[in-house]
Amino acid sequence: xxxxLARLLAEVDAVLLDFDGPVCSVFAxxxxxxxxxxxxxxxxxxxxxxxxxxxxxxxxxEVLRWTGTAGDRVVTRLVEDALCAAxxxxxEVAAPTPYGREVIVAARQAGLPVAIVSNNSAGAVSAYLVxxxxxxxxxxxxxxxxxxxxxxxxxxxxIVRGAQILxxxxxxxxxxxxxxxxxxxxxxxxxxxxxxxxxxxxxxxxQRAGAEVIVTSMAPIAxxxxxxSEAGEEAATETSSV
Amino acid sequence: xxxxxxxxMWSFPGLASQRYRVGVPENLDxxxxxxxxxxxxxxxxxxxxxxxxxxxxxxxxGDKLPxxxxxxxxxxxxxxxxxxxxxxxRAERLIVTRQGSGAFVRAQTQRAVELRPHIEAAFERPHxxxxxxxxxxxxxxxxxxxxxxxxRVGRLAPETIAVRVLISDMTAPMAxxxxxxxxxxxxxxxxxxxxxxxxxxxxIIDQIGELGDLGLIRSATVEVRMHRASPxxxxxxxxxxxxxxxxxxxxxxxxxxxxxxxxxxDLMGKDVPLFHYAVTDDDASHGTQFVEASRQWFDSVWSxxxxxxxx
Numbered sequence: 001x002x003x004x005l006a007r008l009l010a011e012v013d014a015v016l017l018d019f020d021g022p023v024c025s026v027f028a029x030x031x032x033x034x035x036x037x038x039x040x041x042x043x044x045x046x047x048x049x050x051x052x053x054x055x056x057x058x059x060x061x062e063v064l065r066w067t068g069t070a071g072d073r074v075v076t077r078l079v080e081d082a083l084c085a086a087x088x089x090x091x092e093v094a095a096p097t098p099y100g101r102e103v104i105v106a107a108r109q110a111g112l113p114v115a116i117v118s119n120n121s122a123g124a125v126s127a128y129l130v131x132x133x134x135x136x137x138x139x140x141x142x143x144x145x146x147x148x149x150x151x152x153x154x155x156x157x158x159i160v161r162g163a164q165i166l167x168x169x170x171x172x173x174x175x176x177x178x179x180x181x182x183x184x185x186x187x188x189x190x191x192x193x194x195x196x197x198x199x200x201x202x203x204x205x206x207q208r209a210g211a212e213v214i215v216t217s218m219a220p221i222a223x224x225x226x227x228x229s230e231a232g233e234e235a236a237t238e239t240s241s242v
Numbered sequence: 243x244x245x246x247x248x249x250x251m252w253s254f255p256g257l258a259s260q261r262y263r264v265g266v267p268e269n270l271d272x273x274x275x276x277x278x279x280x281x282x283x284x285x286x287x288x289x290x291x292x293x294x295x296x297x298x299x300x301x302x303x304g305d306k307l308p309x310x311x312x313x314x315x316x317x318x319x320x321x322x323x324x325x326x327x328x329x330x331x332r333a334e335r336l337i338v339t340r341q342g343s344g345a346f347v348r349a350q351t352q353r354a355v356e357l358r359p360h361i362e363a364a365f366e367r368p369h370x371x372x373x374x375x376x377x378x379x380x381x382x383x384x385x386x387x388x389x390x391x392x393x394r395v396g397r398l399a400p401e402t403i404a405v406r407v408l409i410s411d412m413t414a415p416m417a418x419x420x421x422x423x424x425x426x427x428x429x430x431x432x433x434x435x436x437x438x439x440x441x442x443x444x445x446i447i448d449q450i451g452e453l454g455d456l457g458l459i460r461s462a463t464v465e466v467r468m469h470r471a472s473p474x475x476x477x478x479x480x481x482x483x484x485x486x487x488x489x490x491x492x493x494x495x496x497x498x499x500x501x502x503x504x505x506x507x508d509l510m511g512k513d514v515p516l517f518h519y520a521v522t523d524d525d526a527s528h529g530t531q532f533v534e535a536s537r538q539w540f541d542s543v544w545s546x547x548x549x550x551x552x553x
Contacts, residue, residue, distance in 0.1 A: 101423055102503040106496035133422070137494070222496055222503035 004213045006224045008192055014166040014173040015107045016159060019118035019125050021178030022196050022218060023100045026120060026128075029093025035060040035086045039079055043067065046075050060086065061119055061152070068149035080147040087124035094128055097198075099218035101134065103176070106225035108137050115140040117162040117175065119152045140165045154181040156189035163191060176221065178202070183209035194221065270308060272300050276317050284319050285326035292327065296336050296347050307337060307345040335359060357478065357486055357516060361385045364480040365398040373540050375408040376476030377435075377490065377511055378442040382407070383449070390449050393458060402461040405450055407443060408540065408548055411468035412436035418472040422494050422505040430499045431506050444553055466551035467544060473509055476516075477536060483521040485536045488514045 020026040027035065036057045043050055043063075054066055060083055067079045107114050114137060118125050122143025129135040142158045142165070145151040153159065163173040170190040175182060178196040186193040187210050195211030196218060197203040206214050215221060272295055276287050295301040308316070313324045328345055331337045335356070339345045361382075364370055374382045386405070392398040410416065412435045419435050421428040443466045454462035478486040490509035497506055519532040 096423060099503055101505045102496045105422070105494050105505045106503065109495060133425075133494075219503055223498070226496055226498060226503060 002220055002224065005194070005215065005220055006227065008174060008194065008213055009110075009221075009224050009228055012168075012172055012174040012192055013112060014163065014168040015103075015112050015114045016117045016162045016166075016173055016175040016191065017104070017114060018153075018175070018177035018179070018182050018196075019116050019120050019128075021198060022097060022103070022176050023116065024091070024094040024096050024128060026087065026094050026124070027090050028095035030086070030090040032060055033058045035083070035090070036063050038086065039063040039067075039082060042079060042082055043071070043075070046071075046078065048075060061149075065149045065152065068147075073147070076149070077147045080149075084121045084123060087121050088127055091124045091128040091131070096132065097218060099222050101132070102222035103218050103225065104134055104137050106222045106229065110225045110229035112225070113139045113166045115142060115162040115166050117142045117153070117158050119144050119181070152181070153177075153179075153185035154188065156185050159185050159189035159191055163189070176218075180205055180209050183211050270316070273308075273316065276319070284317065285323045285330065288313065288317055288319070288324060288327035289330040292331055293334070293336060296331075301347050303347050305347045306343075307347070309344055335363070356518075357381065358385045358388060360480060360484060360486070360518075361478075362389045362392065362398070364484070365389045365393065365400050365403075367481055368401045369481075370400045370403045371406075371479075371481055372404075373406045373408070373479040373537075374477070375540055375543070377410060377473035377509055378439045379407050379409060379446055380438065380442045380511070381476075382478065383442050383445040386446060386449055390453055393453060394456065396458075399459075401459060403450065403453070403459060403463070404461075405446065405464040406540075406544065407446055407464070407466040407551075408544060409439055409443060409466065409468055409551070410473045411470055411549075412439050414470040416470070416472050418474070418492060418507060418509055420507045422507050425507070428499075428504075428506075431504070434497070434499060440553075443551055447553055466553070467548035468551050469543060469548045471547075476511065477540065478516075479533070479536055479540060482537060483533060485519040485533045486516045487519065487532075487536070488516040490514065 017023060036059060039060055040050060040055055040057070040063060048071055050063070050066060050070070054063060057063055064079050064083055067076050071079070104114055116125050116129075116138055118141070120143060122141045125141045125143055126135065129138055129141070140162070142162045145158075151157050159175060160170060163170045166173065171192065174192040174194055175186040175189075176194045176196055177183060177186065178198050183193055183195055183206055193211045195202070195206030195214040197206055197214050197216050200216065203214050203216070273291055276284055280287055292301070292307065301307070307313075307328070310321050310324045310328070314321045317324070328337065328339065332339060336348055337345045338348050361372065364372065372382070389398060393400070412432045415427040416432055417427070419431050420426055421431055447464050447466065450462050450464035453459065474490055476488050476490065480486075490511055491514065492507050493510045494505055495508050496503050497508075498504075499506070519529045519536070521530045521533050524530060
């Protein structure tokens with residue numbers, strides 16, 4: 001596994017990171033189901049009554065997605081704005097993913113630019129990065145398209161854009177994600193994919209969805225990147241001493 | 243052994259390892275003529291012209307300067323006058339002289355703003371004192387190693403050497419280095435820094451101690467003291483009259499700490515520019531005052547919050 005990881009990382013020039021999962025747990029301190037319930041209530045207030053399945057939804061992004069397919073533009077914007085505001089509050093108390101920071105910093109050390117490609121709003125992602133003094137290590141943030149949930153991952157669009165911003169062909173970029181929509185979107189975009197199975201149950205699903213390498217911790221990615229940057233330093237030293 | 247070597251002959255010990263061009267540049271018109279109306283001494287004028295040629299790279303590092311008789315003839319002055327001009331440039335470390343071969347433009351290295359040659363030059367004095375304050379003294383250890391090698395073979399022959407090293411005690415909680423995620427002290431991060439500090443301090447102690455044991459010099463002392471402030475800059479005071487000062491920028495890096503990757507805030511010590519200050523004849527000059535303030539600062543910390551390093 002670790003040999004596969006090292007080989008994959010040796011073949012890419014840029015890193016695309018999903019946010020919720022690989023970098024932090026966005027709703028660790030401000031529960032996602034509360035946010036989802038608030039959004040459902042907001043829809044109720046607009047006279048829109050989502051199906052019973054959505055009233056027990058745990059993921060606010062799924063409420064937004066449904067609203068995009070069912071509601072009109074005005075309502076979608078209302079839900080979008082409410083979700084953006086909730087995300088901004090949530091990232092204030094989000095829990096950093098173990099070794100997530102290490103991966104971002106080690107990628108820069110290895111000379112690989114990093115972009116965040118998230119279904120969360122770019123504003124919330126940036127706020128988190130600034131709060132944790134990580135903004136200097138991240139080249140760009142590609143967030144959720146405003147009030148247009150159909151363009152969220154698994155759409156390949158934000159992933160392709162992330163690679164473009166980092167001036168890389170998709171097949172020279174790796175996406176690290178923790179959900180099926182990352183794996184599927186990554187496949188469609190033509191990037192290399194590392195599945196971060198932060199729950200063991202995800203590993204099989206990632207395998208079926210086509211993740212090349214699956215890790216259960218971010219640590220081995222950071223370790224592989226450190227090795228890569230150390231190898232680079234040695235090569236540079238050898239060259240300069242000639 | 244040492245008494246058989248004329249120290250002047252080896253004024254620039256780095257020379258042996260550097261490569262110099264054999265030829266003098268052909269067109270020397272840029273050296274110009276003396277201005278009879280210039281009130282400055284002829285030797286000063288000649289030094290100014292040569293200095294300008296070196297600084298503008300018309301005479302490049304490694305180039306051989308015209309011979310003393312040639313320069314004397316060009317400027318219509320006595321050979322002694324040329325000698326004095328070259329002496330000025332030599333003191334400014336712009337040229338090196340090799341007995342029997344002539345004078346050459348010094349091959350400057352880009353790195354570490356010339357600390358090594360200045361440390362070697364400090365060893366040309368009969369009584370050498372070097373004070374260092376900073377993170378670990380790794381650079382000092384390496385620079386000392388070269389100078390001390392030359393003392394061993396008799397190329398440098400000071401009578402006494404006194405080295406003082408003032409470093410941060412990495413066994414104490416510290417703001418830097420720190421764990422990046424929490425911005426806070428972490429014993430595991432400090433352990434890593436402590437190994438580096440210890441290795442450098444022990445290296446310096448061993449080097450100076452060995453020199454004392456060899457009996458080549460009358461007195462060789464080294465003392466290392468520590469304090470609990472974070473290392474944020476480095477300071478070298480050479481013979482109480484020259485100072486090199488540099489900042490340690492804080493950088494974030496992922497390193498392996500006890501087998502686990504960890505993002506840390508670390509200090510970047512290598513390849514930072516060093517600023518050079520020297521005592522001049524003028525008491526009010528920037529250089530004189532900076533050196534004086536540096537000495538005061540060093541002595542104040544040394545004699546108050548610093549304590550002996552137990553190797």
